[in-house]
Amino acid sequence: MVYIIGDSHVSIFSGIDTGLDGNIHIQPEWDYCYRIVNGEMVDLRPHNPFIKMFDNITPIKMGSNTAYNLYNKLDKIKDIINGYNITKDDIILFCYGEIDIRAHIGFYADENNLPIRTSIEICVGRYMEVLLHFKELGFNVGVFAPSASLPNELFYNIGRNYKDSQTRNRITFEFNKYLNDKCLEHGLIFKNIQEKLLNDDYSSNKIYFKDNIHLSKEGLPFIIEELKDII
Secondary structure (H helix, E strand, C coil): EEEEEEEEHHHHCCCCCCCCCEEEEECCCCCCEEEEEEEEEEEEECCCCCCCCCCCCEEEECCCCCCHHHHHHHHHHHHHHHHCCCCCCEEEEEEECCCHHHHHHHHHHHHHCCHHHHCCCHHHHHHHHHHHHHCCCCCCEEEECCCCCCCCCCCCCCCCCCCCCCHHHHHHHHHHHHHHHHHHHHHCECCHHHHHHHHHHHHHHHCHHHCCCCHHHHHHHHHHHHHCCCC
16 A cells, blocks of 8 residues: 555545535545544544545644654654554555745745755755655555646745745745655655646746645546555
8 A cells, every 4th residue: 555644635536526426536644534443444524525536545633734744743743643553565655845946945045145945955955864864664665756846827925935936936946856866865766746846937827736736636647647656
């Protein structure tokens, strides 16, 4: 089984865009909306239904965390591993970084008079601490890299958004290249579909979005192709 642990962007791995009520589907959040106890799902409060359309993929929304601060969530990740009885024969892909790129990395570089590359390296370095922690525990670990950023045609007013989609996507490209290099260095899985979701000018193609920031099932063929060697 491939378990994908991340923020709300794991919702694409559920395989649907909207629920039966017609609303955009976002996976419910672990330990806020539900838990797994003795192999059974326990509802903690009303929430979107947990959706799992693919036999070999389980998408788990841990929370709206950043890659930069993910090390502070080690106990929660271990709680998920124990709840789902994830074994060392399974694969864990972490799905973080979109929030860092959209709302933090560029601003941090500008505010501290740093090159964007330096800000990326700081963030990826902290993300790698988490990945290597779980690798050292014996788990098969990797990442599903951040994909295309908020398209220029769409609007998102939660937090701040760094410049335009072309700028953010170029940051994402460099982030993913550096993350890929570090994953290769340490024998970690790296999966990435970003380039397939962009227009020629590096802007995000809005047909791949089901709302303002979350990927739509139009991108699923790319995802399935990217994961075919591990599912």
